Amino acid sequence: MGEESLSIGFLGGAGTVTGSKTLLEFDDQKILVDCGLFQGLKVFRQLNWQPLPVLPSRINSVLITHAHLDHVGYIPLLVKNGFKGSIYATPPTCDLAKVILRDSAKLQEEEAWLANQGGYTKHQPAVPLYTLKDAEESLKNFVPVEEGRVISFTKEFSFRFLKSGHILGSAFIEINFKNRIIVFSGDLGRANPVLLAPPTKIPEADYLILESTYGDRDHSKTLTEDALAYLVNDALRKxxxxxxxxxxxxxxxxxxxxxNTLREKNMIPASVPVYLDSPMGIDATEVMMNYPAWHKLSQEMISKMVHDIIKVRELSETINIIKDKRSKIIIAGSGMLSGGRALEYLKAYVEDRRTTVLFVGYQAEGTRGRAMLRGAEKIKIHGHYYFINADIKEISSFSGHADRSEIIQWLFGFTKLPQKIFLNHGELKSSDALRMQINETFSCSCEIPLLNEKKSLFF
Ligand SMILES: [Zn+2]
Incomplete structure (x- = not known):
């Protein structure tokens, strides 16, 4: 590596939407951008158990774009395996990471316990990837950094966070290295997010690492409100x-x-009970209330939004809700059905023709969610198969990711386009479609790095 150069290694989020980890190396510095868990297909999940190509103890710092598990979920393991540096993130991301990592650790402990109880593991005994204690330990390394504040590591390397409109606290990372600018999009938000400000327009960059989750398609233009109202009323009718x-x-x-908006507009009956059965969802809502500058809702709007929601933390309550024969709306984790309380409801209801399962987010390859959307006849949960008789629906306009047109539109916001764009965080088909679209629209070169590929950025 030449004196002037910086290398960039794609240790995750390459050829897939999960496991985001990108390593920047220059002089004696190693900086990791995002530290996510692989999810979905088993070949990817197994990578969580493989050692990283760099010793965690050699990494100086970690920068985090946002608190989703596929961007922060590996942190407890990184710290457990020797990382001693600081983990920089925006204040809401730090708070959300606490919620997400504690939950992830608990789920992994639970899964290992269940696997050992039920004997449905090939590993004897099954062990969690990390424990709650590991997660707690790793939280001590977080350092909150306000949006726009410049942090310098060396005379020649600094960075700042800029709002990216994807989730509460989510940010682009704009790095200045020897007066050249490298931007990480993390996950790029929609042009008009429901609760957040739109993604910041970046004036210029020399290199851009851009996500490509929806690089091959646009979200449906159906009005989300109408679609949701229809499905609620249809479920009640059945x-x-x-x-x-x-x-x-x-x-x-x-x-x-x-x-809440639908109730206020009388588009759905006020009497139908709505459960938020997600301890993590309840905690995340509280974090949102603590950061009014990071979203568009007033305190009053949030109070109204949560007023009629029945919040569920304990599994015993879940069991009682399932016993209740009345129709209801259940909001439960996890989003891709890889774990969480939603599985308890599926076990109870998925074989019932009157049930509707509604997907409102990206379903990665290899997840139960993707299988159900593809029309699977049965689904395996906790070692048992269940026939899918429920109606399976999707409202894709709910996505938190910019679609192809929105990504291109955001790129038009640059007055000086990057000389090179690396497309990561996408399944190959999406990344490649976006690469072609960018080549047709702009005159900058575009590459799709492979997993563990390392590139030199020459200055
Ligand atoms: Zn995300």
């Missing part, structure tokens, strides 16, 4: 339940906000 598997951060709050 005397069934509406289960909405939901990401705890942002999507859960969006759904609550829209349900």
């Amino acid at each position: 005397k069934g339940n509406l289960i909405i598997p939901t990401f705890a951060v942002e999507r859960a709050q969006e759904i609550m906000f829209i349900l």
Whole structure:
């Protein structure tokens, strides 16, 4: 590596939407951008158990774009395996990471316990990837940094966070290295997010690392409110339940906000009970209340939004809700059905024809959510198969990710386009479609790095 150069290694989020980890190396510095968990397909999940190509103890710092598990979920393991530096993130991201990492650790402990109880593991005994204690330990490394504040690591390297409109606290990372600018999009938000300010327009960059989750398609233009109202009323007409598997951060709050709007407009009956069965979703809503500068809702709007929601923390309550025969709306994690309370409702209701399961977020390859959307006949939960007789629906306009047109539109915001764009965080088909679209629209070169590929950025 030449004196002037900086290398960039794609340790995750390459060829897939999960496991985001990008390593920047220059002089004796190693800086990791995002530290996510692989999810979905088993070949990817197994990567969580493989050692990183760099020793965690050699990494100086970690910068985090946002608190989703596929961007922060590996942190407890990084710290457990020797990382001693600081983890920089915006204040809401620090608070949300607490919620997400504690939950992730608990889920992994639970899964390992269940696997050992039920004997449905090939590993004897099954062990969690990390424990709650590991997660707690790793939280001590977080350092909150306000949006726009410049942090310098060396004379030649500094960075700042800029709002990216994806979830509460989410940010682009704009790095200045020897007066050249490298921007990480993290996950790029919609042009007009329901609860957040739109993504910041970046004036210029020399290199851009850009996500490509929806690089091959545009979201449906159906009005989200109308679509949700229709499905609620349809579930009530069938005397069934509406289960909405939901990401705890942002999507859960969006759904609550829209349900409240629908009630106020009399588009759905006020009498139908709505449960938020997600301890993490409840905590994330509280974090949102603590950061009014990071979203568009007034305190009064939030109070109204949560007023009629029945919040559920304990599994014993879940069991009672399932015993209750009345129709209801259930917002429960996890968003891709890889774990969480939503599975308890599926076990109870997915074989019932009156049930509707509504997907409102991205379903990664290899997840139960993706299988159900593809029309799977049965689904395996905790070692048992269940026939899918429920109606499976999707409202894609709910997405927290910019679609193809919105990504291109955001790129038009640059007065000086990057000389090179690396497309990450996408399944290959999406990344490649976006690469072609960018090549047709702009005159900058575009690459799709492979997993563990390392590139030199020469200055
Ligand atoms: Zn995300």
